[in-house]
Structures are given as C-alpha cells and as structure tokens.
Amino acid sequence: MFNQNMRRKSVRYSRGNLCVVVKRTGISGFVQKPHIVNWMDFSLYGMSFVSDLKFYLGDKLCIVLAIDDAKQEAVGDIIGIVKNTKRVQNGQYRYGVEFDFEANDYMRTDDVRNGLLTIEESLKNIIQRMRKKHKSLVREL
Numbered sequence: 001m002f003n004q005n006m007r008r009k010s011v012r013y014s015r016g017n018l019c020v021v022v023k024r025t026g027i028s029g030f031v032q033k034p035h036i037v038n039w040m041d042f043s044l045y046g047m048s049f050v051s052d053l054k055f056y057l058g059d060k061l062c063i064v065l066a067i068d069d070a071k072q073e074a075v076g077d078i079i080g081i082v083k084n085t086k087r088v089q090n091g092q093y094r095y096g097v098e099f100d101f102e103a104n105d106y107m108r109t110d111d112v113r114n115g116l117l118t119i120e121e122s123l124k125n126i127i128q129r130m131r132k133k134h135k136s137l138v139r140e141l
Contacts, residue, residue, distance in 0.1 A: 018042060018123065020049055021064040022080075034064070042123060044116050046080065046098040055082045055095055063097070065115075067122045075115030079103035 023034040037049040047063075055061065059082045066074040084096030099116070101107050 017068045017126070018119065019066045019068070020047070021066075022049070022051070022053075022061045024053075024055065024059055024061055040094065042120065044099075044113075044120050046083070046096065048084075048094060048096045050088060050092050050094050052090075052092050054093065055085065057082055057085060060100070060103070061097060065119055067119050073115065073118045073122060075112060075119065077106060078112065078116075079107055 018039055020037050020039045021034045022037055024032050035051065035053055037051040037053075040048040040050060042065075061080045061082065063078040063080050064074070064076040065078060066072075079100045080097035081100050082095050083098045084094075086094045088094050099107075101112075106112065
C-alpha cells in the first residue's frame with residue numbers, strides 16, 4: 001500500500017483533541033483491557049504515543065482513534081505494529097506504531113482508509129485554526 005519513504009515524508013500531526021485507546025492481544029488470544037494513552041504524533045501511516053504500559057517490538061496492538069471536533073470521527077479496530085520503543089521519564093515508554101494495512105480484510109477497506117484520512121484532515125484543520133489564533137494574538141500584543 002505504501003513504502004517507507006512515503007511514511008517518513010508524510011506530515012505528522014502533534015496537536016488536537018485526539019483520543020487514543022490501545023489494547024494488546026494476550027498470549028492466550030484474549031484481548032487485554034483497553035487503555036487510554038497520550039499520543040505524540042499521528043499520520044495516515046502510523047503514530048506514536050506515551051504510556052506506562054510495556055509493549056515490545058513487533059507487538060500487535062488494536063487501536064481505537066476518536067477525534068472530538070465538528071465531525072466527532074472515530075475509527076476502531078486499527079491494527080498497529082510496535083516498530084520503535086524508548087523509555088522516557090517517570091517510567092513511561094514512547095512507542096512508534098505503524099498501521100498494518102495487510103493485517104486483515106477490515107484493514108484493507110475504504111472505511112479504514114477514509115476514517116484515518118478524516119482524522120488526519122481534522123487534525124490539520126485544528127492546527128490551522130490554532131496558528132491563525134496564535135497569529136492574531138501576536139498582532140494584538
């Protein structure tokens with residue numbers, strides 16, 4: 001669907017009211033309790049987040065994304081693979097996750113792609129509004 005260069009060159013959004021919930025499939029096949037995590041950046045191809053949960057490289061996560069903007073968009077059951085892990089302060093970890101569009105038939109649907117595109121567009125609009133507001137505040141000073 002895409003190559004690494006596309007993923008690396010894509011714009012990553014780091015502001016906005018995106019809610020991210022992750023859960024990991026356990027060894028016995030059951031899905032663990034979902035956890036809200038603090039997202040750091042997002043693009044159509046993947047995201048990063050910080051959590052006190054311990055994941056390992058190659059872990060498959062089930063991710064739910066919801067953005068509270070004008071459209072109230074949500075996309076669930078997104079499969080992501082942990083591609084990067086780094087311990088940060090306070091015993092937390094920062095994870096880089098790549099969305100796995102080949103994981104199952106659902107991940108290859110237009111609904112998933114369109115939902116991710118809508119969330120990305122919403123984050124872009126939020127950032128643009130924030131920049132305009134910031135510029136107007138600077139002019140007032």
